[in-house]
Structure formats: C-alpha cells, structure tokens
Amino acid sequence: MSTEARVEGAGTDLLGAPPVWPASATVAPGGDLTIGGVSLSALADRFGTPVYVLDEQEVRDRARAWRRALPDAEVAYAAKAFLCRAVVDWIREEGLGLDVCSAGELELAVTHGFDADRIVLHGNAKSPEDLRAALRFGVGRIVIDSDCEIARLAAQVTGPKPQRVMVRVLPGIEAGAHKKIRTGAEGQKFGLSIAAGDAEDAVARTLGQPHLQLVGIHCHLGSQIATPEPYGAAVHRLIAFLARLRERYGVTLPELDIGGGFAVAYRPGDPAPTAAAYGQLISRQLTTSCAEFRYPTPRLTVEPGRSLLAPAGVALYRVLAVKRSGGQVFVAVDGGMSDNPRPALYGARYTVRLVGRPVSAPMRTTTVVGRHCEAGDVLAEDVELPEDVRPGDVLAVPASGAYHLSMASGYNLVGRPPVTAVREGRARLLVRRETFEDHRRRDVGL
Numbered sequence: 196m197s198t199e200a201r202v203e204g205a206g207t208d209l210l211g212a213p214p215v216w217p218a219s220a221t222v223a224p225g226g227d228l229t230i231g232g233v234s235l236s237a238l239a240d241r242f243g244t245p246v247y248v249l250d251e252q253e254v255r256d257r258a259r260a261w262r263r264a265l266p267d268a269e270v271a272y273a274a275k276a277f278l279c280r281a282v283v284d285w286i287r288e289e290g291l292g293l294d295v296c297s298a299g300e301l302e303l304a305v306t307h308g309f310d311a312d313r314i315v316l317h318g319n320a321k322s323p324e325d326l327r328a329a330l331r332f333g334v335g336r337i338v339i340d341s342d343c344e345i346a347r348l349a350a351q352v353t354g355p356k357p358q359r360v361m362v363r364v365l366p367g368i369e370a371g372a373h374k375k376i377r378t379g380a381e382g383q384k385f386g387l388s389i390a391a392g393d394a395e396d397a398v399a400r401t402l403g404q405p406h407l408q409l410v411g412i413h414c415h416l417g418s419q420i421a422t423p424e425p426y427g428a429a430v431h432r433l434i435a436f437l438a439r440l441r442e443r444y445g446v447t448l449p450e451l452d453i454g455g456g457f458a459v460a461y462r463p464g465d466p467a468p469t470a471a472a473y474g475q476l477i478s479r480q481l482t483t484s485c486a487e488f489r490y491p492t493p494r495l496t497v498e499p500g501r502s503l504l505a506p507a508g509v510a511l512y513r514v515l516a517v518k519r520s521g522g523q524v525f526v527a528v529d530g531g532m533s534d535n536p537r538p539a540l541y542g543a544r545y546t547v548r549l550v551g552r553p554v555s556a557p558m559r560t561t562t563v564v565g566r567h568c569e570a571g572d573v574l575a576e577d578v579e580l581p582e583d584v585r586p587g588d589v590l591a592v593p594a595s596g597a598y599h600l601s602m603a604s605g606y607n608l609v610g611r612p613p614v615t616a617v618r619e620g621r622a623r624l625l626v627r628r629e630t631f632e633d634h635r636r637r638d639v640g641l
C-alpha cells in the first residue's frame with residue numbers, strides 16, 4: 196500500500212474544488228510534501244531559500260488543456276506571467292504561441308528558437324527599441340494601442356511585406372479581481388474605446404497605411420476573472436464591432452484576439468473555472484454572435500498567462516523569526532514583497548503549509564510576513580500554522596508560478612530567488628539566485 200496521500204486542493208479533487216497545489220502534489224511520510232516526485236524540504240536544502248519550484252508537467256498539462264478547450268484557436272501564452280528559456284521550450288513544444296510586451300521578452304524567446312511568426316507584441320507605450328526588435332525579428336502581430344503609434348510604426352517598416360497588426364479596443368466591460376488589473380472598461384490607460392469612436396478612428400487610420408496590414412482586433416478585459424461570462428459579452432461586442440467595420444469600410448477582418456485573464460485558485464475554495472469551461476462559453480458565443488451578424492467566424496486567439504503558470508509554482512521560504520504583537524502571531528520568513536509583491540499591490544490572499552517535519556501541535560491563526568523594512572510586507576494573512584512553528588521550518592506557498600518572480604524587485608538588495616523545475620523525481624536549476632556580486636557589477640559609478 197502506498198504511504199503517500201494526495202494533498203487537499205491538489206489536482207481536481209473529489210469535491211471538484213479547483214486545484215491550489217500542482218496535481219502531482221503528495222504528502223510523504225514524515226509530513227513532507229512532494230511535487231513532481233521531489234521532496235520540497237530536500238529542494239529547500241539543496242537550493243537554499245527562498246526558492247521557487249515549477250512543476251513542468253503541470254505547465255504542460257495546462258497548456259494541453261487550453262489547446263483541447265479551443266482546438267481551432269491560437270493559444271498564446273502571456274510571457275509576463277513568467278518567462279525563462281525552459282518555459283519558452285515547454286510552450287513551444289506544447290504547440291502554443293506567445294504574447295510578449297517588451298523587446299526583452301521578445302528577444303529571450305526568439306533567440307531561444309521561438310518562431311517569431313507565432314508571437315504577438317503588446318504594449319500601451321512601446322519604446323523605439325520594442326518596435327525595432329519586433330520588426331527585426333519579424334513578429335507575427337503587433338497590437339496597436341494608441342493612435343500615435345500607427346504612423347510611427349508604419350514609417351519603420353522597410354521590408355517589402357506589410358507588418359500585420361491588430362487594434363486593441365475597449366469593449367467597455369468591467370471584469371477582474373482588482374481595480375489595478377481591470378483593463379476592459381473606460382477610464383484606464385489601455386485600448387481604444389469603441390463607444391467613444393476612438394477604436395474606429397484607429398482602424399480607419401491603420402487601413403490607410405500601405406505598410407500595415409490590419410488583420411483583426413484585440414481586447415484584454417483584465418486579470419483573475421473568475422467567471423466565463425465577461426468573455427461571452429466581449430465576444431458579442433467585438434463581433435458586432437467587426438460587422439460594423441465591414442459595413443463602413445468594406446473589410447472583413449479575419450482575426451479576433453480576446454486576451455487572457457483566466458482565474459486560478461490561490462486558496463482552497465477560490466472560484467477558478469477550467470479551461471474547458473471558459474472555452475465552451477467562448478466558442479458558443481462566437482458561433483451565435485457570428486450567426487447573428489452573419490460574420491464569417493474569425494480565427495480566435497486567447498492569451499492565458501496566470502492559468503498556465505501560477506498553479507504549477509510553489510514558493511519555499513524558511514522561517515527566521517516568530518513573535519506575538521497586538522494579540523497576533525507573526526511568522527517572519529526569508530523572502531517577502533521583493534519576490535511576491537501581489538499581497539501588497541492587490542490585497543492578494545494565499546495559503547501556506549509547513550513542510551518537512553511531522554506536525555502534531557494544534558493549529559492557530561498566524562500571519563506570515565516577509566523580511567523587508569515595511570509593515571505592509573505581509574505574505575499571507577490569517578493562515579493556519581502549527582503552534583510550534585519555529586525558526587528553521589520550511590513554509591510552502593502554492594499558486595506562486597505567475598507574477599511573482601516576473602514582478603520581483605531588488606528591494607533591500609536581498610537578491611531575487613532562484614527558479615527550479617521538477618519532473619519525474621528530478622529537479623534542475625532554471626534561473627540561479629541573484630547574488631551580491633550581481634548587484635556590485637551593475638553599480639558602475641563612483
């Protein structure tokens with residue numbers, strides 16, 4: 196009989212709750228947790244802490260789930276969630292495209308062999324370098340996000356072939372977990388408003404540029420959108436808009452990109468529809484809207500970022516201090532807001548688990564804080580940890596694979612943590628720890 200047990204909240208459990216831990220997570224004898232067949236406490240010992248662990252198979256399975264959910268669509272992974280060369284390989288091998296928003300993300304992918312034609316470049320303020328890199332590498336699509344970039348981009352196209360572009364439109368739909376990550380409604384910096392006529396003006400102007408080939412429209416509603424319905428509403432508005440463009444300009448644009456934003460569970464019980472659930476509603480709405488407006492079904496693109504990477508990642512920290520203050524118990528660890536700014540930025544909530552030793556003490560409500568010099572450096576509020584948690588213990592935070600390290604900072608010069616990958620019982624280093632030497636090397640003035 197196996198001595199291992201599945202972890203609550205791992206995979207799609209019997210209750211149908213969305214996964215918090217990677218599907219491979221098991222509780223090993225002695226209270227340890229394994230991911231991809233590798234003990235988390237062994238990983239903490241081998242690579243030091245803080246350390247991020249990515250379950251390669253989980254990323255691949257999630258990529259496959261998206262392809263199955265929308266078999267006729269282009270699934271372009273949003274690199275901003277997290278990118279390194281191994282992730283580029285996984286995404287390419289699973290047959291996905293890529294969404295990038297800087298020359299840096301673009302160059303990392305293309306110089307590691309990613310087909311530039313399968314890349315979409317975004318950005319509300321693309322730098323001259325971003326555009327130069329996009330044209331030099333020959334990215335498949337550039338998404339126009341302001342009127343003033345149309346002529347600027349067109350002037351830079353020197354080759355015989357026009358650059359394929361899309362126009363990012365604002366459908367006027369409010370969705371997303373936090374105001375800072377809602378991008379589908381009026382009154383924020385992204386997109387061109389359909390309602391105010393800006394989107395149509397940009398389309399007209401783009402159509403007048405012989406060096407640009409307008410292939411479709413794009414929108415991104417926001418992030419951590421926990422129901423499929425807003426995507427249905429967006430598809431309907433965008434097909435209506437495409438039909439209007441056909442009527443006014445005689446063009447039938449063949450592509451529709453509805454962005455990313457699909458939610459994941461950070462804590463057990465958080466709503467997080469499956470790729471299949473999002474896909475079903477999107478496909479159904481596409482069919483009915485195209486029938487309603489007699490519009491030929493455009494080629495669809497979706498751009499999931501978080502839903503591919505977040506649930507595959509686990510952050511490991513070591514406890515440095517435990518103290519009581521104002522009736523609360525604070526457990527301080529060796530990372531914090533420099534490797535995970537999400538709680539401070541969006542009020543994001545996480546779950547935490549002690550790993551690596553048996554737990555017999557009763558649980559109590561605890562606040563896990565980081566090591567940085569700010570009271571707001573809180574990693575996880577009101578989590579249940581054993582009463583005897585002590586310095587040296589290893590804490591694991593699931594759902595850490597997206598928007599942690601890609602948003603990590605150099606605050607307090609603690610150095611950004613390494614990234615490791617686990618698969619079939621083996622671990623390897625993907626990105627090494629940032630060291631004091633790295634800081635010193637950049638510091639070139641006297």
Ligand code: LLP
Nearest residue numbers: 273415418419455456457498499500501598
């Ligand atoms: N496409 C576009 C154009 C985007 O701007 C984004 C995310 C995505 C796709 C991918 O969205 P996802 O599927 O990952 O939600 N730092 C925030 C999230 C910012 C998202 C920015 N744009 C967070 O940690 O919640």
